Amino acid sequence: MYPDDSLTLHTDLYQINMMQVYFKQNIHNKRAVFEVFFRKNPFNNGYAVFAGLERIISYLNNLTFSQSDLDYLQSLGYRGEFLDYLRNLKMSLTVRSVQEGDLVFANEQIVQVEGPLAQCQLVETALLNIVNFQTLIATKAARIRSVIEDEPLMEFGTRRAQEMDAAICDQGCGDWRSECTQQCSGWQAL
Numbered sequence: 001m002y003p004d005d006s007l008t009l010h011t012d013l014y015q016i017n018m019m020q021v022y023f024k025q026n027i028h029n030k031r032a033v034f035e036v037f038f039r040k041n042p043f044n045n046g047y048a049v050f051a052g053l054e055r056i057i058s059y060l061n062n063l064t065f066s067q068s069d070l071d072y073l074q075s076l077g078y079r080g081e082f083l084d085y086l087r088n089l090k091m092s093l094t095v096r097s098v099q100e101g102d103l104v105f106a107n108e109q110i111v112q113v114e115g116p117l118a119q120c121q122l123v124e125t126a127l128l129n130i131v132n133f134q135t136l137i138a139t140k141a142a143r144i145r146s147v148i149e150d151e152p153l154m155e156f157g158t159r160r161a162q163e164m165d166a167a168i169c170d171q172g173c174g175d176w177r178s179e180c181t182q183q184c185s186g187w188q189a190l
Contacts (some may be wrong), residue, residue, distance in 0.1 A: 006062075006063075006064065006065070006066045006068075006069055007059060007062070007063070007126065008063055008064065008065050008066065008069050008122075009069050009072065009073075010125075010126060011122065011123075011124075011125040011126055012125045013076075015121050015122055015124060015125055016073065016078070016122075018118075018121045019082075019086075019118040019121055019122055020078065020082050022117050022118045022121065023081075023082050023085055023118060024082075027117060028085070028116060028117055028118035029116045029117070029118070030116070030117045031114070031115070031116070031117070032114070032115065032116070032117040032120045032121075033112060033113070033114045033120075034112070034113045034114075034120045034121075034124060034127075035109045035110075035111070035112050035113075036109070036110050036111040036112075036113075036127055036128065036131050037106075037107060037108055037109050037110055038104075038106055038107075038110070038132075038135075039106055039107060040106055041105070041106050042135075042136055042139050042140075043139065043140070043143060045139065045143065046105075047103045047104065047105055047139075048103070048104050048105070048135050048136075048138075048139045049101060049102075049103060049104070049135065049138040049139045049141075049142045050097070050098050050099070050100060050101065050102045050103075050104045050110055050131075050135055050138070051100060051101070051131075051134035051135050051137065051138035052100075052130040052131045052133070052134030052135060053097055053099075053100045053111075054100065055130045055134060056095065056097075056111065056127055056130050056131070057095065059123075059126055059127075059130065060091055060093060060095065060123065061091075063091050063122075063123070064089065065086045065087060065089060069086075070083055070086060070087055073086070089119070091115075091119055092115055092116065092119065093113050093114065093115035093116075093119055093120065093123070094113070094114045094115060095111065095112070095113055096111070096112040096114075097110060097111040097112070098110055098111075101138070104135070110131060110135075111127065111131060113127065
């Protein structure tokens with residue numbers, strides 16, 4: 001583990017390769033628009049519940065290449081001016097989206113990211129991961145809540161969550177959460 005580990009390289013190497021191609025062709029700052037949508041409703045449902053906007057904004061606001069990120073990329077063969085470009089990269093993206101908690105539907109734009117081509121390319125994998133996971137969980141929570149209505153609901157998702165951050169993710173579905181989560185984050189039973 002690197003002492004200054006960041007989320008910047010939590011992406012597909014393909015995205016870094018594409019950034020390098022754009023940089024070498026001097027089109028890395030060309031304006032681009034990327035859109036996030038899904039093709040099929042989760043759970044064969046008629047809708048999904050959008051979630052993840054706060055996580056997207058936090059990710060983008062904190063996105064920089066750490067020294068260990070750059071060292072790792074150099075070990076893979078990336079060199080010179082491209083690494084200098086990454087070292088000095090300042091994100092300048094505009095994000096438009098539906099509101100957190102909105103119902104969304106297949107083949108409709110959920111999030112739009114506009115900015116320099118290389119920056120849009122860099123964040124594609126992470127944004128898809130964030131939106132896909134958080135929207136899936138919010139949709140499942142809404143479906144459960146719609147079935148049980150006002151009955152109490154207990155959720156112990158830490159046992160099956162996708163990753164450490166997901167274990168403390170709360171989408172507002174449960175009346176109680178696991179004891180560890182309550183103690184660690186200060187949450188109270190509803």
